[in-house]
Every structure is written in C-alpha cells, then in structure tokens.
Amino acid sequence: MSQDSNLVSAESINLAVSSALSEIDKANDLDELKLIKLNHAGDRSPIALANREIGSLQGEAKSEAGKRIGQARSVVKEALDNRMVELQNNREDSILVAEKVDVTQVLANAKSSSLVVGARHPLTTIAEHIADVFIAMGYEIAEGPEAEAEWFNFDSLNISEDHPSRSSSDTFYVESLDSGVVMRTQTSPVQMRAMLERKPPIYVIAPGKVFRTDELDATHTPVFHQVEGLAVDKNLTMADLKGTLDHLAKTMFGEEIETRFRPSYFPFTEPSAELDLKCFVCKGVNKKEDFDCKTCRNEGWIEWGGCGMVNPNVLETAGIDSTRYSGFAFGMGLERTLMFRYGITDMHDLVEADIRFTSNFGLGI
Numbered sequence: 001m002s003q004d005s006n007l008v009s010a011e012s013i014n015l016a017v018s019s020a021l022s023e024i025d026k027a028n029d030l031d032e033l034k035l036i037k038l039n040h041a042g043d044r045s046p047i048a049l050a051n052r053e054i055g056s057l058q059g060e061a062k063s064e065a066g067k068r069i070g071q072a073r074s075v076v077k078e079a080l081d082n083r084m085v086e087l088q089n090n091r092e093d094s095i096l097v098a099e100k101v102d103v104t105q106v107l108a109n110a111k112s113s114s115l116v117v118g119a120r121h122p123l124t125t126i127a128e129h130i131a132d133v134f135i136a137m138g139y140e141i142a143e144g145p146e147a148e149a150e151w152f153n154f155d156s157l158n159i160s161e162d163h164p165s166r167s168s169s170d171t172f173y174v175e176s177l178d179s180g181v182v183m184r185t186q187t188s189p190v191q192m193r194a195m196l197e198r199k200p201p202i203y204v205i206a207p208g209k210v211f212r213t214d215e216l217d218a219t220h221t222p223v224f225h226q227v228e229g230l231a232v233d234k235n236l237t238m239a240d241l242k243g244t245l246d247h248l249a250k251t252m253f254g255e256e257i258e259t260r261f262r263p264s265y266f267p268f269t270e271p272s273a274e275l276d277l278k279c280f281v282c283k284g285v286n287k288k289e290d291f292d293c294k295t296c297r298n299e300g301w302i303e304w305g306g307c308g309m310v311n312p313n314v315l316e317t318a319g320i321d322s323t324r325y326s327g328f329a330f331g332m333g334l335e336r337t338l339m340f341r342y343g344i345t346d347m348h349d350l351v352e353a354d355i356r357f358t359s360n361f362g363l364g365i
C-alpha cells in the first residue's frame with residue numbers, strides 16, 4: 001500500500017473524523033470554529049486530501065473509499081453546522097447580557113453619586129409654557145412643516161418676489177433655487193396654513209424651528225425657534241393685540257414688566273409694530289454717567305418681537321372676507337426670550353445644550 005492510499009483507509013478516515021469532531025466540540029466561538037472548519041473540511045484537510053486519492057483506486061476499493069469519505073464529510077459538515085448554530089445563539093445571548101440597559105440604574109446612581117440624569121432643554125420648556133398660556137385663553141396649537149413651500153413662507157404672506165429676505169444669501173433653498181421649497185425662515189407660514197384649514201373665529205399659537213443662513217455666533221444661530229400667534233375674528237383691534245402681548249410679557253418676565261409698540265413694517269401686517277420691553281437691567285433709564293447698559297445698549301428698551309394687524313391681502317388670500325373679519329398676529333424669538341429672561345449672553349450655550357447648562361433650568365419655567 002502506498003503512503004497515499006493510507007489516507008483513504010478506514011483507520012485514517014475515522015481518525016480524521018474523530019479529531020474533527022473533538023475540536024468542533026471544543027470550539028469556544030465562531031472565529032475558532034472557522035479555523036477548525038478550514039483545517040478539517042477545507043481544501044487541505046485530511047478528508048479532502050483523501051477524497052483526491054479516490055481517483056487512483058480501482059473497483060471495490062474505490063467504491064468503498066468513496067462511501068467512507070462521503071460519510072465522513074457529511075458527519076463533519078453536520079457537526080460544524082450544529083456547532084455554528086449553538087455558537088451563534090451563545091453570541092446573541094451574551095450580546096443581550098453585555099448590552100443590557102438597566103433604565104433604573106442612572107437614577108439610582110444619581111441619587112448616590114455625582115452621576116447626572118438627563119435634562120430638558122429650556123427651549124422645549126419655554127415653548128410649552130407659552131403654548132400653555134395661550135391654551136388657557138382658548139387658543140389651539142397649529143403646525144406646519146419645517147421644509148416649507150416658498151409660496152407659504154413668502155408669497156402667501158404678501159412678501160414680493162424681489163424681497164431681499166428671499167435671496168439664497170438669507171434663505172436655505174431645498175435642492176435648487178427653483179425647487180419651490182425652502183427651510184422656513186419664520187413661523188408665519190403657519191398663519192396661512194391655519195387660516196386655510198379653519199374658519200373664523202381662529203385663535204392659534206405655533207411654536208417651531210426656523211432656519212436662516214446666519215453663522216453661529218454669540219447672538220445668531222442658523223437654526224432657531226419662534227412662536228407665532230394669530231387671531232382672526234370680528235372686530236379685533238390693535239388694543240386686543242396689545243392686551244394679549246402684555247399678558248404674555250407678564251407671564252414671561254413678571255407683573256412689573258412694561259411694554260411698548262414701536263411702528264415697524266412687515267408685508268403681512270398693516271399696521272405693523274415691534275413689541276419692546278422696558279429694559280429690566282437699567283429699568284429704562286438711558287445712559288447715565290456711571291452706568292453703561294449692555295442689555296439695551298442704553299436704549300432703555302429691548303426689541304422682543306414683531307406684530308401687527310393681519311394685512312387684508314393676506315386674509316383674502318386665505319379666502320377670508322376682510323370686510324367682515326380682522327386679525328392680529330405676532331412672532332417672537334424663543335432663544336431671545338430665554339436670553340433676556342435668564343441673562344444668557346452667548347447663543348452657543350443654547351445650541352450646544354451641555355447638560356451642565358440645561359440642567360439648571362429644571363422642568364418648569
């Protein structure tokens with residue numbers, strides 16, 4: 001018998017099978033099993049080498065060897081397959097254990113050590129708080145998309161095609177300049193959506209994210225938040241607007257706060273105004289020799305937001321009869337509101353939302 005024909009002997013094959021089976025059994029993980037598969041079922045494994053010898057055998061010896069080797073291969077293959085399933089299951093089990101999240105753990109640790117629990121962002125809290133103030137007066141929350149049709153964001157609000165704010169140096173256009181879609185630059189488009197969805201009387205409040213192509217610095221951020229308000233009813237006047245905003249100002253800054261309207265211009269309101277707050281740092285006292293007020297830059301007043309009586313063109317665009325109904329609207333920046341309220345001087349703090357910053361505001365505002 002030649003050296004090679006020894007490879008196909010029952011003894012050799014049995015030995016190859018038993019050593020394969022014992023190693024397969026001992027494999028600790030899928031990587032080890034892969035190596036074992038290579039050694040015992042790969043091209044250079046004893047069984048594969050034996051298989052190659054079959055061709056040189058004759059007659060009965062050939063068919064017996066063929067049978068033996070065929071059986072050996074299927075025994076080894078089955079053992080490999082079974083072990084692979086076992087090891088895969090083990091791995092999944094151990095991942096479940098290793099990646100287990102104990103939702104009570106952080107809280108338990110926080111009580112006993114300095115580990116921190118998550119904190120709400122003050123913007124979320126203030127937006128909800130303002131919404132609550134208006135819900136208490138009978139307003140509904142209205143919503144619109146952040147990627148908004150140019151028509152809703154500009155045209156429907158009486159903002160002409162050549163208005164500078166429409167240029168791509170101020171507005172983020174989605175995909176291309178003629179896509180007709182912008183990232184909304186204000187929450188005012190929600191006014192038009194609310195008017196198209198409802199019939200007067202309409203009282204809605206709409207907090208939300210807005211986008212402008214500003215660089216992030218101490219007072220600007222390309223993504224910020226506004227709260228929009230809109231009322232459409234019979235006989236609404238500027239006095240209703242002033243009373244409503246005074247109420248909001250008091251809930252935000254305390255009973256003592258004083259407000260004033262300053263004439264302004266917005267295409268979607270007529271007349272338009274800016275709502276100013278009396279500076280609560282210098283109490284509206286313009287620059288004195290010994291005090292330079294950084295909060296109001298010695299103006300005595302701080303600009304809080306825009307407002308006005310809804311332009312009749314806008315009411316008509318929404319299909320509302322401007323001879324029967326009038327409306328008022330307003331829009332305030334939420335970051336600005338928080339900055340005034342808490343003396344926050346750098347917008348980065350609001351954008352970064354480091355938990356060491358946000359956790360100071362608690363759950364209520």
Ligand code: DAH
Binds near residue numbers: 185228268
């Ligand atoms: N949308 C304006 C802005 O972003 C703010 C504003 C002004 C909203 C007047 C209004 C309004 O509803 O009536 O600057």
